Amino acid sequence: MPRAGLTRGAVTDVAIDVVDAGGASGFDRLTLAAVAGSAGVAVPSLYKHVSSLDDLRRLVATVSISELTRVIAGATIGRSGAEALREAADAVRAWAHEHPGRYAATQVSPDRSDPADAELAERAAETIAVLSGALRGFDLAESKTVDAIRMLRSAIHGFVMLELSGGFGLPDDLDQSFRLLIDGVIAAIARL
Structure with a gap:
């Protein structure tokens, strides 16, 4: 990337490529030096576009969460209840395999008291809204929606992270295990 083309957006794009x-550990290992090296500039040049x-x-987290939200929305549009959750789970898993570094970036939780995290918080709220829409088919009390989202997210995340890190050593079919996991989560949500 030529130095003259460096912008905040371009720096973010380079960082996403680095991640x-x-x-799966790309987000944790992200450094300004790695981004500068990929952009073909010195680290101080980045400070014209990012503060730290x-x-x-x-x-990177904001862009990644936005992308994942679009993936989930695309998978769940016109669906609700169990069908929507199965489609969402499959879509998240597939996206995580395609973009493991970005997937890791989606696990950043915004600090709602920090103005710098305002956009990240907005993007995270959009994800919650999409998942809440998918949960409408369960007729949950509003107070149980967050519990249901946390259950689904925890199950998907645990499975995906074990899968990405090679944590499943047995030769059994991982797709079947994932389906059974999500079916179990759906059954538990139905009981809420």
Whole structure:
């Protein structure tokens, strides 16, 4: 990337490429030096566009959460209840395999008291809204929706992270195990 083309958005794009190249640990290992090296500039040049590594990580997380929300929305549009949750789970898993570094970035929780996290918080709220829509078919009390989302998210995340890190050593079919896990979560949500 030529130096003249460097913008906040371009720096974010380079950081996303660096994160993706790093696999499941790419987000954790993101550095300004790696981004500068990929952009073909010195680290101080980045400070014209991002204020810190935390700022850059926030930008990567915001873009990643937005992308994942679009993936979930696309998978669940016109669906609700069990069908929507199965489609959402499959879509998240597939996206995590395609973009493990970005997937890791989606696990950043915004600090709602920090103005710098306002956009990240907005994008996270959009994800929750999409998942809440998918849960409408369960007729949950509003107070149980967050519990249901946390259950689903925890199940998907645990499975995906074990899968990405090679934590499943047995030769049995992982797709079947994932389906059974999600069916179990759906049954538990139905009981809420």
